[in-house]
Amino acid sequence: MIAYFRLVFRSTWAFVEGLWITLRYLFKPSVTVQYPTEKLVPYDAFRGALLFDPATCIACSLCAKACPSACIALESQVHPETKKRVPKVEWYTLDLGKCNFCGLCQEACPTKPKSVWHGLDYEFAFSNRDEMVRCWKPGFPLAGRVWDPKKKAFRDLESHIPVRDVEARR
Numbered sequence: 001m002i003a004y005f006r007l008v009f010r011s012t013w014a015f016v017e018g019l020w021i022t023l024r025y026l027f028k029p030s031v032t033v034q035y036p037t038e039k040l041v042p043y044d045a046f047r048g049a050l051l052f053d054p055a056t057c058i059a060c061s062l063c064a065k066a067c068p069s070a071c072i073a074l075e076s077q078v079h080p081e082t083k084k085r086v087p088k089v090e091w092y093t094l095d096l097g098k099c100n101f102c103g104l105c106q107e108a109c110p111t112k113p114k115s116v117w118h119g120l121d122y123e124f125a126f127s128n129r130d131e132m133v134r135c136w137k138p139g140f141p142l143a144g145r146v147w148d149p150k151k152k153a154f155r156d157l158e159s160h161i162p163v164r165d166v167e168a169r170r
């Protein structure tokens, strides 16, 4: 009989304790967000999707040399008359399927601000291997485009959802 009442007391006490914790947190501000309509902005040193600016790149290839995964390729522009290479990029590609997000390309880039850098986007969704390779040409958006082999044309990234419009860039 005593054991029975002890059990009833313990169960009631556990219920009251649980209710008290619920009440304590009920009126505190929420620490979670309604993803995906609301998104947390990561700290500035976060290494998200790589972005590239063809307008500031000097086609020095230091990023490609620094990359341990060999996922960067680029070609510099050629002067139409002298046929000599000029410090402007003709095209630039980066394979996110091979990238390990080490940040060495960003560190090696000598331009100010950086021509290649980690943005703050953490949402990656690819429907096939082709979409992992981002391409840039002068005039392309900072997030790049992907090559569509069926249409034989570049297309914008459908799955790219920027966390915020102004990317962290040093």
Ligand code: SF4
Pocket: 050, 066, 067, 068, 069, 070, 071, 072, 094, 098, 099, 100, 101, 102, 103, 104, 105, 106
């Ligand atoms: S983050 Fe690292 S692995 Fe990725 S492209 Fe840059 S250097 Fe290469």
Ligand code: SF4
Pocket: 056, 057, 058, 059, 060, 061, 062, 063, 064, 074, 108, 109, 110, 111, 115, 116
């Ligand atoms: S992104 Fe930077 S390091 Fe890479 S080629 Fe352009 S200027 Fe050089």
